[in-house]
Amino acid sequence: MPNELYGATVEYDVSDEYHPEPPPAPEVPAWKDGSLRIGIHTSIAGDIAQSLDRARDLGANAMQIFSASPRMWTRGIGRLAAADAERFRARRRELQVGPVVIHGNYLINLASPNPVLRARSVQAFHQEIVRAIDLSADYLVAHPGSFCDGQVDAGIAAVAQGLRQAARGLKLRDLTILLENTAGQGSSIGSRFEELKSIVEACPELRLGVCIDTAHTFAAGWDIRTAEGLDGALRDIEHTVGLERVAVVHVNDSKAALGSRVDRHEHIGKGKIGAEAFARILNHPLLRGRAFILETPIDKPGDDRRNVAMLWKLAGRPMPRVARANNDSKAAKPKAPRRFVAGGAAARH
Numbered sequence: 001m002p003n004e005l006y007g008a009t010v011e012y013d014v015s016d017e018y019h020p021e022p023p024p025a026p027e028v029p030a031w032k033d034g035s036l037r038i039g040i041h042t043s044i045a046g047d048i049a050q051s052l053d054r055a056r057d058l059g060a061n062a063m064q065i066f067s068a069s070p071r072m073w074t075r076g077i078g079r080l081a082a083a084d085a086e087r088f089r090a091r092r093r094e095l096q097v098g099p100v101v102i103h104g105n106y107l108i109n110l111a112s113p114n115p116v117l118r119a120r121s122v123q124a125f126h127q128e129i130v131r132a133i134d135l136s137a138d139y140l141v142a143h144p145g146s147f148c149d150g151q152v153d154a155g156i157a158a159v160a161q162g163l164r165q166a167a168r169g170l171k172l173r174d175l176t177i178l179l180e181n182t183a184g185q186g187s188s189i190g191s192r193f194e195e196l197k198s199i200v201e202a203c204p205e206l207r208l209g210v211c212i213d214t215a216h217t218f219a220a221g222w223d224i225r226t227a228e229g230l231d232g233a234l235r236d237i238e239h240t241v242g243l244e245r246v247a248v249v250h251v252n253d254s255k256a257a258l259g260s261r262v263d264r265h266e267h268i269g270k271g272k273i274g275a276e277a278f279a280r281i282l283n284h285p286l287l288r289g290r291a292f293i294l295e296t297p298i299d300k301p302g303d304d305r306r307n308v309a310m311l312w313k314l315a316g317r318p319m320p321r322v323a324r325a326n327n328d329s330k331a332a333k334p335k336a337p338r339r340f341v342a343g344g345a346a347a348r349h
Contacts, residue, residue, distance in 0.1 A: 031098025078127035099138035110162030111145030160202035
């Protein structure tokens with residue numbers, strides 16, 4: 001009878017419970033395949049997407065660029081045209097270049113005690129972050145800045161506050177901001193790894209890491225020419241910022257002497273550091289998985305290609321051969337208005 005069902009006891013079965021599917025694991029970028037990543041700073045002149053082809057054509061599988069002129073304050077909102085950003089992202093997927101590193105404007109000084117310069121720097125770095133996100137860049141490199149006539153502790157606090165202000169309201173997504181160590185010239189911050197550590201620890205809410213420049217490290221007093229000296233520098237990095245925070249290594253030989261505190265880059269193997277030291281750096285087990293990015297000068301045609309080839313040779317690896325997408329070089333390099341006139345090797349420090 002139907003009435004008999006009213007008093008029935010319903011058993012609870014845990015299998016009847018709704019269990020939502022777990023969110024998918026984040027997709028690992030194609031360039032994080034364990035292969036050696038060697039890159040170079042390339043020009044954005046003409047069309048920013050062409051910088052990817054320039055890097056690949058030089059034998060690089062990673063790259064660094066400026067997202068706008070590095071020695072001019074950007075007027076207005078400073079964003080990239082949506083079509084330019086999409087063309088860059090699409091071309092990158094075709095060429096499998098990675099990581100993509102953006103280097104910040106040289107005029108930015110988040111440590112400045114001058115309120116006008118500091119406000120302008122915060123706004124400019126905010127724009128750098130926005131453009132890096134638009135391009136789906138992996139890293140944005142920033143110089144900590146110079147405290148000028150102030151105190152180093154006040155400068156460090158100003159940099160940390162400036163980073164937080166610049167990133168306010170933005171979702172960094174997969175973008176990590178990297179603080180670059182400096183040569184120690186003048187009142188610049190960052191020649192001591194403890195200074196970088198203080199900035200990182202003051203911004204726990206931000207995705208912060210470190211970019212180590214070999215020429216800067218050498219000029220600041222670490223003798224990375226020898227195996228013992230390199231191991232000592234890496235120990236100091238590990239005990240301060242931590243090697244796990246080092247994502248990018250700027251590989252530059254140095255025109256300046258050890259401990260000179262002078263920032264002058266030289267071709268690989270032609271400077272005071274020497275080729276043997278770079279072979280050791282490229283193959284050091286504690287630096288495995290990092291991207292090695294060149295910022296070497298161009299004194300004559302072909303210098304960029306020679307420096308990239310030298311890194312592959314010193315690493316003991318063949319230079320990668322990457323076929324053009326669709327086997328059509330003309331289709332691979334779309335024409336666009338010349339929006340960018342700076343950002344090449346001539347602007348490197």
